[in-house]
Amino acid sequence: MNVRRWLTVGAVALVAAGALNAMPATAGHVTDPADQSLRTLGMRHDLFIGTAVDMAALADPADPQYREKVAAEFSSVTAENVMKWESLEPTRGTYDWGPADELIAFAKQNRQRVRGHVLVWHNQLPGWLTAGVADGTISDTELRDILKNHITNVVRHFKGKIWQWDVVNEAVSDPWDNPPTLHYKGFWAQHLGEGYVADAFRWARAADPKALLFYNDYNIEAFGSGNPADDKTQFVYDMVKQLRDSGVPIDGVGSQGHLGTQYGNYDTFQVADALKRFGDLGLATAFTEVDVRSQLTEKVRAGDSNEINPRLQASAGNFSVLLQACLSSRHCLSFTVWGFTDKHSWVPTWFTDPPEGLATLYDENYQPKRAYNIVKADLVFAGAPYVLPRIPQRPRR
Ligand code: XIL
Secondary structure, eight states: OOHHHHHHHHHHHHHHHHHHHHSOGGGOOSOOGGGSOHHHHHHTTTOEEEEEEOHHHHHOTTOHHHHHHHHHHOSEEEESSTTSHHHHOSBTTBOOOHHHHHHHHHHHHTTOEEEEEEEEOSSSOOHHHHHHHHTTSSOHHHHHHHHHHHHHHHHHHTTTTOSEEEEEEOOBOOTTSSSOSOOBOHHHHHHHOTTHHHHHHHHHHHHOSSSEEEEEESSOSSOOSSOTTTOHHHHHHHHHHHHHHTTOOOOEEEEOOEEETTSOOOOHHHHHHHHHHHHHTTOEEEEEEEEEEEEOOHHHHTTOHHHHHHHHHHHHHHHHHHHHHHHHOTTEEEEEESOSBTTSOSHHHHOBTTBEEOOSSBOTTSOBOHHHHHHHHHHHHOOTTTOOOOOOOOOOO
């Protein structure tokens, strides 16, 4: 949508809203923005609103609301697990494309874009690969060939069907790791050295020249000290700048956005500043895995509203910070949540000590929470002059 059309639409909406206020309450034939879906409201900004999809829940006939909501509320989908290496190639040389292809078909049927997740990550690797490396039957030289083949096969299989690929995920350590000085961490860096990052982007581009290629990580929502030794955002910034400067085909940075209400977190302007700085490098940005969890204390579990309400409120507030920052940056292309209902969220199974949950937009019965309504309100009320439509990103050659 160009700016002029967008402004016209805005003006018409204002007039319509004025008319709506003047109408008797019974006249209800003008669609109230609160009755529109997130995906429809996102399109006012050319912003894609996405969710991670749990394929078991999507296929469960006893849980029809899951499927209905994915289709109705979201314009983009990400496979929560079925495009990870252990799912795609559980046995060496034998690919199982079934569940991932089902998601692609679902997305097509519902006119949704697909974020491909994930090509290179140190988690959820197949056993044959990690065991082979551990017992020395797979050498580091062979490992590099295996990675190249994997990226090539997977990107080729989905060629033309993926909007954004998470090419490399979570390559950088955290300040609480040992050693605490930030560094390239994990399986791939240990065996191939940091050069695997640039290689991965080149191999992905060769297999699909049109998909946007992203680096994806957590705890990069805002800059900290500015010292790459302890500021992960700065480390990632320096890394992607160097990749850009040396002609590596990277198109974007994905900020996962896994937040917790017990932490300090950020305000909108800090997050907007980070997005702007990545944007100024010529990169698109996206929030790729947003959820805002809380500790489930005994009182929370007992249903004490004095304990529950501030958590729901704080969760909503953090969703809003990330979304408003994304809206403010014309290079922020999509806002994806990592599951949309507390019924199907990785948080309670992953964060158990202490137990955490309440991290998504809908409760376990598919009732919208404050977080859902704040996201919707942001999409409704954000507009010119500060919020303008997205600028599409073109894949870098
Ligand atoms: C998580 C899934 O949600 C879980 O179902 C799975 O057991 C583990 O992985 N960062 C990522 C995602 O990039 O792939 C992770 O997804 C969550 C953290």
